[in-house]
Amino acid sequence: MLEQEYFRPESIAEACELLDRYGKEAKVLAGGTDLIINLKDNMISCKYLIDIKKIAKMRELKFTQDIGLSIGGAVTLNEIIEAKDVRENYPILVEAGKTLANYLLRNRATMLGNICNASPAGDMLAPSLVLEGIVEAVSKQGLRRIPLKEFFLGVKKTVLKENEIAVRIIFPYLKGKGHYFRKSRIKGHDLAQIGAAGFIKEDGSLKLALGAVAPIPVLLDNFEAATKYSIKNVKIQEEIIEKVVSVINPIGDQRASRDYRIAMARYLTKQLLESLAKEV
Numbered sequence: 001m002l003e004q005e006y007f008r009p010e011s012i013a014e015a016c017e018l019l020d021r022y023g024k025e026a027k028v029l030a031g032g033t034d035l036i037i038n039l040k041d042n043m044i045s046c047k048y049l050i051d052i053k054k055i056a057k058m059r060e061l062k063f064t065q066d067i068g069l070s071i072g073g074a075v076t077l078n079e080i081i082e083a084k085d086v087r088e089n090y091p092i093l094v095e096a097g098k099t100l101a102n103y104l105l106r107n108r109a110t111m112l113g114n115i116c117n118a119s120p121a122g123d124m125l126a127p128s129l130v131l132e133g134i135v136e137a138v139s140k141q142g143l144r145r146i147p148l149k150e151f152f153l154g155v156k157k158t159v160l161k162e163n164e165i166a167v168r169i170i171f172p173y174l175k176g177k178g179h180y181f182r183k184s185r186i187k188g189h190d191l192a193q194i195g196a197a198g199f200i201k202e203d204g205s206l207k208l209a210l211g212a213v214a215p216i217p218v219l220l221d222n223f224e225a226a227t228k229y230s231i232k233n234v235k236i237q238e239e240i241i242e243k244v245v246s247v248i249n250p251i252g253d254q255r256a257s258r259d260y261r262i263a264m265a266r267y268l269t270k271q272l273l274e275s276l277a278k279e280v
Contacts, residue, residue, distance in 0.1 A: 004039075004046060004047060004048060004049045005047060005048050005049070006048075006049050006051065007048065007049065007050050007051065008051045008053075008054055009050065009051075009052070009055060010054065010055065011055060011057075012055060012057055012058070012138055012165070012167060015028070015050055015052055015055065015165055016138055016139055016140050016163070016165060017140065018048070018050050019050060019139070019162075019163050019164075019165060020139065020140045020163045022047070022048045023162050023163060024162050025046055025047045025048055026046055026047070026048040026049070026050055027039075027044070027046040027048070027049055027050070028050050028052055028165055029049045029050060029051040029052065029053070030052055030053060030058070030073055030074050030110045030112065030113045031074075031076065031108045031109040031110040031113045032108060032113075033101070033105055033108055033109040033113070034113065034114075034117045034119075035113075052073060052074055052165070053074045055074065057072060057167065057168075058072040058073045058074035058075075058167065058168075059072055059074050059075060060072040060075070060168070061075050061079060061080065061083055061085075061086075063085035063086075063089065063173075064173075065173045066173075067170065067172075067173075068170055068171050068172040068173045068174075069085065069086065069089065069090055069170065069171040069173070070168050070169075070170050071111055071112065071168060071169050071170075071171075072112075072167065072168045073110065073112040073113070073165070073166055073167050073168060074110060075110060075111060075112075076106060076107055076108060076109060076110055076111075077097045077100060077106040077109050077110065077111055077114075077124075078097075078103065078106045078107050080093060080094070080097055080111055081093075081094050081097045081098060081106070089173065090131065090171060091178070092127045092130070092131065092178035092179060092180050092197060092199065093111075093124075093127055093128075093131070093171075095127070095179060095180045096123050096124055096126070096127040096180040096195075096197070097111070097123075097124070099123050099180070099182055099192070099195075100114065100123045100124065111124050111128075111169065112135075112166050112168070112169055115128060115133075115135070115148070115151070115166075115169065116158060116160065116166050117156065118152055118153075118154075118155070118156050118157055118158050118216075119155070119156065119191070120155060120211055120212050120213075120214065120215060120216065120217065121191040121192045121193075121195070121211055121212040121255075122211060122217075123180070123182060123192055123195055123211070125152075125195075125209070125211050125217045126180065126195050126196060126197035126209035126210060126211045126217050127178065127180045127197040127199075127209070128148055128169065128171070129148055129149060129197070129207070129209040129217055129219045130178060130197045130198060130199035130207040130208065130209050130219070131171045131172075131174060131178070131199060132147075132148070132171065132172055132174065132207075133147075133148040133169050133170065133171050134146065134147055134148065134169065134170045134171075134172075135148060135151055135166050135168075135169050136166070136167050136168050136169070136170065137160055137161075137164040137165065137166050137167065138164065138165055138167050139161065139163045139164045139165070140163065141163075144164070146159060148169070149219050152216035152217060153216070154215045154216060155215050155216075174199070174201055175201065175202045176199055176200050176201040176202050176280075177199070177200055177276055177279040177280055178197065178198060178199035178200070178276075179197070179198055179272055179275050179276065180195065180196070180197045181195070181196050181197075181268045181271050181272060182194065182195035182196070182211075182268075183195075183256075183264050183268070184255075185255060185256075190255075191212075191255060192211060192212055193212060193255045193256040193260070193261065193264065194210065194211065194212045194213060194250070194256070194261050194264045194265060194268065195210065195211040195212060195268075196208065196209070196210045196211075196265070196268035196269060196271075196272055197209045197210075197272075198269075198272035198273070198275075198276055200226075200228055200231065200276050200280055202228070204226070204228040204229070204230075204280075205221070205223075205226075206221070206223045206226040206231065206240075206276075207219065207220070207221040208220045208221075208223075208240075208244060208269065208272065210244065210248060210265060210268075210269075212250065212255075212256075212261065213248035213249070213250040213261055213265055214248055214249050214250065218244075218247060218248055220243065220244060220247065223240055223243070226240060228280035229280075231273050231276060231277045231280070232277040237270065237273045237274075237277075240269065240273060241266050241269045241270060241273075244265055244266075244269050245262060245265060245266060248261075248262070248265055250262060250265075
């Protein structure tokens, strides 16, 4: 691990100035649970670390029915899990957050960091997709609002530019029901072999998202036959499951084989549909 020069900016503008100055030689530090490990293992390298944890705007977690839920880039997973507004209005984020690592790591790990890390197995990606998340990224050139479904380009790759900082993620206020299920090799701190999220709005429109089944999380949201009544139908459920299986393309690796992931995609999708059918 090479030595880095460390900066702790006090504003977003100052952080953007540093990132614009040092470009690809700099990395943004929020929780650091992935970044520090990757630096130690020499999987990535940089000369400058820009720590955003003390920037007040990055620490904000706000909810209103008009805007929805806004989560700053330095808000930790435990802060999200324990927030009353999140528990009452976005319980799927609580479900997903509790599966990630362990309590101590969640004291440092941030939601936006998990998303920007863009691991196909990232637990917060699928639920954030079904909740129609929007990432706000800032640079010296201004602000960009990026729908999360357009955010991921590949394994560990996003549309963020070298001089952009993801400052917050916004979730609109959606009435409906959602769940997140995952499979892993062991209980506790282990990456998901596969994760699946589902959300059905009050109007009956259904969204499903799966992680660790392709280079980027897979979002499906055009189920014409799915309504809050029809997903109780076993035949409709089977049609949805087959559609999911037809669009995923998992690999086999040290955590799970391709066939296992396909089988678990069927199983978890079935679980999601049955759970949602009981609640709508």
